[in-house]
Amino acid sequence: MDSNGVAETPADIRREIASLEKVKAEIDHRISALRVRLTSYGSVNGNEVANSSAPRPEQTLLSGQLSPDMIYRYSRHLLLPSFGVEAQANLLKCSVLVIGAGGLGSPALLYLAACGIGCVGIVDHDVVELNNLHRQIIHTEAYIGRSKVESAAAACRAINSSVQIVEHREAFRTSNALEIVRKYDIVVDATDNVPSRYMISDCCVVLGKPLISGAALGLEGQLTVYNYKGGPCYRCLFPTPPPTTACQRCADSGVLGVVPGVIGCLQALEAIKVAGAVGEPLSGRMLLLDALSARIRVVKIRGRSPQCEACGENAKLTEEQFCNFDYEKFTQSPLSTSPLKLHLLPSEARITSKEYNERNLKGEAHVLVDVRPSHHYKIISLPKSMNIPLASLEARLSEVSAALAREEGHKKDDDNQSASLYVICRRGNDSQRAVQYLHKMGFASAKDIIGGLESWAHDVDPSFPTY
Numbered sequence: 520m521d522s523n524g525v526a527e528t529p530a531d532i533r534r535e536i537a538s539l540e541k542v543k544a545e546i547d548h549r550i551s552a553l554r555v556r557l558t559s560y561g562s563v564n565g566n567e568v569a570n571s572s573a574p575r576p577e578q579t580l581l582s583g584q585l586s587p588d589m590i591y592r593y594s595r596h597l598l599l600p601s602f603g604v605e606a607q608a609n610l611l612k613c614s615v616l617v618i619g620a621g622g623l624g625s626p627a628l629l630y631l632a633a634c635g636i637g638c639v640g641i642v643d644h645d646v647v648e649l650n651n652l653h654r655q656i657i658h659t660e661a662y663i664g665r666s667k668v669e670s671a672a673a674a675c676r677a678i679n680s681s682v683q684i685v686e687h688r689e690a691f692r693t694s695n696a697l698e699i700v701r702k703y704d705i706v707v708d709a710t711d712n713v714p715s716r717y718m719i720s721d722c723c724v725v726l727g728k729p730l731i732s733g734a735a736l737g738l739e740g741q742l743t744v745y746n747y748k749g750g751p752c753y754r755c756l757f758p759t760p761p762p763t764t765a766c767q768r769c770a771d772s773g774v775l776g777v778v779p780g781v782i783g784c785l786q787a788l789e790a791i792k793v794a795g796a797v798g799e800p801l802s803g804r805m806l807l808l809d810a811l812s813a814r815i816r817v818v819k820i821r822g823r824s825p826q827c828e829a830c831g832e833n834a835k836l837t838e839e840q841f842c843n844f845d846y847e848k849f850t851q852s853p854l855s856t857s858p859l860k861l862h863l864l865p866s867e868a869r870i871t872s873k874e875y876n877e878r879n880l881k882g883e884a885h886v887l888v889d890v891r892p893s894h895h896y897k898i899i900s901l902p903k904s905m906n907i908p909l910a911s912l913e914a915r916l917s918e919v920s921a922a923l924a925r926e927e928g929h930k931k932d933d934d935n936q937s938a939s940l941y942v943i944c945r946r947g948n949d950s951q952r953a954v955q956y957l958h959k960m961g962f963a964s965a966k967d968i969i970g971g972l973e974s975w976a977h978d979v980d981p982s983f984p985t986y
């Protein structure tokens with residue numbers, strides 16, 4: 520019996536099911552069509568996507584500055600009374616350029632993308648290498664050999680698809696600096712060399728951009744904000760470049776991975792404060808991190824210098840002067856990260872790693888002095904080499920003489936040649952310095968092995984580890 524009291528048969532029930540299913544199919548079809556129409560408004564899971572350019576009729580009914588999706592995503596920022604909707608809205612309107620997608624840039628970029636900076640630019644010309652990954656945490660093994668900018672941009676987009684990520688896959692130079700920096704509100708210096716620091720600071724002065732500057736080396740780091748609301752620029756503090764021997768890089772001196780991680784996070788924090796217009800940015804002060812002793816100090820630094828050659832009262836740097844300035848010459852230091860290659864010796868005072876290998880295999884009587892620091896020697900060394908670090912060569916010359924005398928004693932009787940003296944280091948620079956000194960001290964036959972252990976690994980023994 521149905522609800523009207525009319526007798527029904529199984530055939531009636533089947534007919535009714537068929538009819539309802541037809542209605543249901545029509546409703547499903549209408550729901551699908553409506554969903555498609557909704558996606559053209561940039562809606563995901565019922566909430567608007569931030570950067571949709573399509574009209575958003577629902578949003579006009581809301582009185583706040585943020586879309587429902589943004590309110591949900593950034594809710595923990597909005598709950599902070601000292602940050603709130605205003606600062607978050609400031610971030611969304613702001614653009615930040617990060618120069619360098621390495622140890623400092625990695626955490627800085629991750630946080631800048633995550634926190635909702637409207638547009639994040641990334642400059643780098645390098646590719647991801649295995650020995651980057653202990654500190655450059657934005658990159659993964661899957662990106663080894665590929666562009667750092669491409670890798671970092673993919674990571675940023677994966678975290679926050681509503682942020683505009685701009686890729687600048689090029690080296691930052693005076694030829695492109697103004698054009699790139701002009702498009703952004705704030706600059707983060709995440710590079711690792713002195714000429715870049717001067718160039719980026721000068722560029723920010725010329726274009727009037729605040730600069731969040733960080734540095735990390737070994738177990739120490741530092742951080743400050745330059746060119747912010749009348750504060751000093753890098754040149755105000757360092758009018759003349761430091762001596763080249765003081766300019767070390769991570770590739771030569773080493774760095775504990777988490778140290779640039781800490782400084783890079785703090786750079787993101789300062790950028791967020793400047794972008795959000797909250798708190799007291801670290802201008803006119805410098806934060807110093809000593810990781811080993813777990814000490815963080817903030818020291819007051821000199822204010823803007825009236826005599827500064829970039830931002831001083833009488834010497835405002837122009838765009839043209841900036842473009843023509845030779846930062847490598849000024850700092851006596853290369854802009855590129857490729858290692859220094861010295862040429863101190865005549866060719867007769869040098870042999871290739873292949874030649875050395877052949878002489879060694881022939882049983883030539885010789886002494887091989889490895890002049891790297893002892894902690895390098897502990898990583899890996901060639902058999903039969905003796906370690907006398909360059910810094911202690913002067914004090915240990917007698918050991919070289921003694922080793923040569925021992926070799927003379929082991930020589931075959933028919934060998935009239937005196938024992939040879941070879942010097943090796945990591946890349947072939949210190950070994951040249953050592954050979955220059957040895958020649959001066961009377962070891963006339965001393966020869967440098969060109970390109971050091973790196974060339975040994977490249978040309979003689981591919982299984983020999985590099986670092």
Ligand SMILES: [Zn+2]
Pocket residue numbers: 751752753754755756823824827828829830831
């Ligand atoms: Zn200045």
